Amino acid sequence: MAKAILFDATKCTACRGCQVACKQWNELKAEETTNRGTCENPPDLSPDTWLKIKFAEVSKNGNGAIDWLFTRRSCMHCTEAACVTVCPSGALSHHKLGYVDYNKDKCTGCGYCVEACPFKVPKTDGGNLTGIRKASKCLFCRDRVTNGLQPACVTTCPTAALQFDERNKLVTLGRDRVEKIRSTYPKANLYGEKELDGLHVMYVLPYSPEVHGLPVDPKVQTATEARDLLKWVGVGAVAAVVAVAGLNFLVARARMIQASKERGES
Numbered sequence: 001m002a003k004a005i006l007f008d009a010t011k012c013t014a015c016r017g018c019q020v021a022c023k024q025w026n027e028l029k030a031e032e033t034t035n036r037g038t039c040e041n042p043p044d045l046s047p048d049t050w051l052k053i054k055f056a057e058v059s060k061n062g063n064g065a066i067d068w069l070f071t072r073r074s075c076m077h078c079t080e081a082a083c084v085t086v087c088p089s090g091a092l093s094h095h096k097l098g099y100v101d102y103n104k105d106k107c108t109g110c111g112y113c114v115e116a117c118p119f120k121v122p123k124t125d126g127g128n129l130t131g132i133r134k135a136s137k138c139l140f141c142r143d144r145v146t147n148g149l150q151p152a153c154v155t156t157c158p159t160a161a162l163q164f165d166e167r168n169k170l171v172t173l174g175r176d177r178v179e180k181i182r183s184t185y186p187k188a189n190l191y192g193e194k195e196l197d198g199l200h201v202m203y204v205l206p207y208s209p210e211v212h213g214l215p216v217d218p219k220v221q222t223a224t225e226a227r228d229l230l231k232w233v234g235v236g237a238v239a240a241v242v243a244v245a246g247l248n249f250l251v252a253r254a255r256m257i258q259a260s261k262e263r264g265e266s
Contacts, residue, residue, distance in 0.1 A: 001097075001166050001167075001168075002097060002098030002166065002167040002168075002200065003097045003098055003099070003145060003164065003165070003166060003167060003200065004077075004098065004164070004165070004166070004167035004170050004199075004200040004201065004202060005151060005153075005154060005162060005163070005164050005170075005200070005201045005202070006162070006163045006164075006165075006170040006173060006174050006202050006203075006204065007071075007072045007161060007162055007201065007202070007203050007204070008160070008161045008162075008163075008174075008177060008203075008204040009069060009070060009071055009072075009161070009203060009204060009205055009206060009212065010177075010181055010185070010204060010206050011159045011160060011161035012053065012070040012071075012072075012159065012161040013070070013158075013159055013161075014053050014055065014068075014070040015158060015159075016053055017156040017157060017158065018051055018053070018072070018152075018153035018154075018156055018157055018162060019049075019051055019052055019053060019153075020156070021152040021153050021155065021156040022050055022051040022074075022138075022152055022153050023048075023049075024152070025141065025144075025152035026050065026139070026141075026152075028048045028049065028050065029048040030048075031046065031048055031049060044073075045073060045074070045121060045123050045137075046123050046136075047123050047124065047125040047134075047136040048136075050074060050075070050136065050137060050138040050139075051072070051073070051074040051138060051153055052073050052074070053070050053071070053072060053073070054070070054071045054072075054073045054212075054213055055068070055069070055070060056068075056069040056071070056211070056212070056213065057069070058207065058211055067206075069206070069207070069211070069212060071203070071205075071212040071213060071214070072162075072201070072203070073121075073213075074121065074137075074138045074201065075100060075119075075121050075122075075137045075138035075140070075201070076119050076121070076192065076196075076199045076200070076201045077098065077099040077100045077138075077140060077199060077200035077201050078100065078195075078196040078197070078198075078199055078200070078218075078220075079094075079098070079196060079197035079198040079199070079200070080196040080197040080220055081094065081100050081196070081220075082113070082116035082117050082118060082220040082221055083100065083112075083113035083116060083117055083121075083122060083137075084100060085116065085220060085221075086112035086113060086115075086116045086221065087112060087113055088108070088110060088112065089106045089107065089108045089110075090103070090106055091103050091104070091105075091106035091107040091108070091135070092113060095140075095142065097140075097145060097146070098167060098200045099140035099142070099145075099200050100137075100140075100200075101139070101140075101142060102135070102137060102139060104134055104135075104136070107134050107135050109124065109126060109132055109133030109134055109135070111124060111133065111135075113135055114135065115221075116220070116221045118196075118215050118218035118219060118220065119214075119215070119218065121137055121138075122135045122136070122137045123135070123136055123137070124136070140200075141153075145164075150164045151164055167198070167200060167202075170202060171190070171193055171202070174190040174193065174202055174204050175190055175193075177190075177204045178190050178204055181204075181206060184206075185206035185207065187206070187207055187208050188204070188205065188206050188207075189205050189208070189209070190202060190203070190204060190205075191203040191204075191205050191209055191212075191214060195217075195218055196218055196220065
């Protein structure tokens with residue numbers, strides 16, 4: 001039976017307990033942050049940050065009051081997953097519980113998943129030219145959920161903004177919650193029920209998806225489209241290397257000529 005996480009943005013207080021729990025359980029390195037004045041610490045996902053709570057300040061239903069919106073940002077574990085579609089090595093795949101699994105040992109660092117993901121989730125470390133590149137993303141706490149436990153982020157949420165259960169049960173719960181808050185939030189919606197054939201991280205949103213920084217109608221690139229894009233990125237990288245090598249050769253040649261002239265004059 002497929003599992004899922006339901007995030008209710010109307011219950012989130014941005015305590016960031018989920019962020020801390022994710023870091024601790026997955027033994028991810030701490031990142032240096034600065035006071036940005038926008039509660040955006042760290043500013044985005046990274047190879048060492050697989051989950052963050054995004055902050056936005058909006059006008060509440062156009063009445064002049066201000067609403068603080070806190071939105072989970074992490075892997076959405078799509079049923080129609082762009083990253084799985086384009087991955088040439090099989091590093092990304094669907095687990096029988098529904099989430100998008102990832103085997104880092106199989107990752108070749110091609111970057112197709114980074115370009116294809118409509119949510120811009122996978123991040124990479126290492127470089128195309130200077131070292132081996134690897135992708136990173138949320139693993140759905142597979143070592144926990146496959147042993148009957150909840151994901152670490154869910155266990156630490158003090159307001160029940162995060163819930164974990166069978167996906168069909170959470171769809172019903174999410175629909176009921178949306179109907180309950182519609183009197184206060186007319187544009188409330190359950191995001192992820194049908195998007196990309198169903199997400200395994202669904203959201204109860206008080207506002208329309210774009211207000212929360214989510215694509216209204218996420219699309220999946222074909223493997224060919226993503227690989228064609230990365231092909232030209234690769235061509236550009238190679239061209240840059242060739243240009244630098246050529247410049248180094250010209251500089252070295254000029255120095256050799258100059259040194260030869262000086263020896264001839266002495």
